[in-house]
Amino acid sequence: MTGETLRLMAVHAHPDDESSKGAATTARYAAEGVEVLVVTCTGGERGDVLNPSFAVPEGHGFESLEDKRAVRRLEMAAAAEALGVQQRWLGFVDSGLPEGDPLPPLPDGCFALLPLEEATAPLVELVREFRPHVMTTYDPSGGYPHPDHIRCHEVSVEAYHAAGDPERYVVEGGAAPWEPLKLYYNHGFSMARLRAAHEAMEGAGLESPFGDWIESRTAREIPEREVTTRVEVADFFDRRDAALVAHASQIDPGGFFFAVPRDIEVDVWSTEEFELADSRVPTSTPEDDLFAGVRKES
Numbered sequence: 001m002t003g004e005t006l007r008l009m010a011v012h013a014h015p016d017d018e019s020s021k022g023a024a025t026t027a028r029y030a031a032e033g034v035e036v037l038v039v040t041c042t043g044g045e046r047g048d049v050l051n052p053s054f055a056v057p058e059g060h061g062f063e064s065l066e067d068k069r070a071v072r073r074l075e076m077a078a079a080a081e082a083l084g085v086q087q088r089w090l091g092f093v094d095s096g097l098p099e100g101d102p103l104p105p106l107p108d109g110c111f112a113l114l115p116l117e118e119a120t121a122p123l124v125e126l127v128r129e130f131r132p133h134v135m136t137t138y139d140p141s142g143g144y145p146h147p148d149h150i151r152c153h154e155v156s157v158e159a160y161h162a163a164g165d166p167e168r169y170v171v172e173g174g175a176a177p178w179e180p181l182k183l184y185y186n187h188g189f190s191m192a193r194l195r196a197a198h199e200a201m202e203g204a205g206l207e208s209p210f211g212d213w214i215e216s217r218t219a220r221e222i223p224e225r226e227v228t229t230r231v232e233v234a235d236f237f238d239r240r241d242a243a244l245v246a247h248a249s250q251i252d253p254g255g256f257f258f259a260v261p262r263d264i265e266v267d268v269w270s271t272e273e274f275e276l277a278d279s280r281v282p283t284s285t286p287e288d289d290l291f292a293g294v295r296k297e298s
């Protein structure tokens, strides 16, 4: 157990993922004095414009990988400010979401194609520098079947296990080994959450955007992950929404992220959910705090 300033590292695949998965939790911990570092593995260079009202910022383009990287860096900086967190890039290139039948091969040199050690090395360095007590990442399926999300899971798990080992990822003059104490998987929209929001909206006589989503997920029979930890974040939904909106090329302010009126959201689902994947400190689930077992008892 520790009495020092607590540190949380949230590892994400692309700029905008930190704002749609566990965002209010990072904002809450940052507001409470925890040092929070969002790590973004790739530059999001292969994201398309997903917001019909997006206007390319003055002096920028949105065609080449370099153009997109530059715009998405601006968006990320604004999102980090909205959440009140620090942010670092690992510097890898977005693998893109392959589409078609058969699926096309992934582009040369992208994040998902690199050897695991090469893809993990900068994250190990960052873990040793920042010394997080708790790390968050995605579950083994990526939570969403994008090759970079699966890769994000792989490098996070590898770094969580290797960063404390002085014989692995040895860098001349690098920071001392550091062993994080807990590792979590983010849960984005669980079926239970979608259903609760859907039913509450219909019950209030509003049109729910979640019906088709619930149907398609039910049809695909995706197994639900276990929830071990629910963090109360109702007071931080405004920050989450501001961070989402900051990703102007990706997030439609008229889209489903903002469909649930705030009073309904707070009423039916005021938490964000996580799955404890590993702990080096004693803790018992269910938990309501990512630092359970880590905080010095007062």
Ligand SMILES: [Zn+2]
Residues within 6 Å of the ligand: 013, 014, 017, 146, 149
């Ligand atoms: Zn992503």
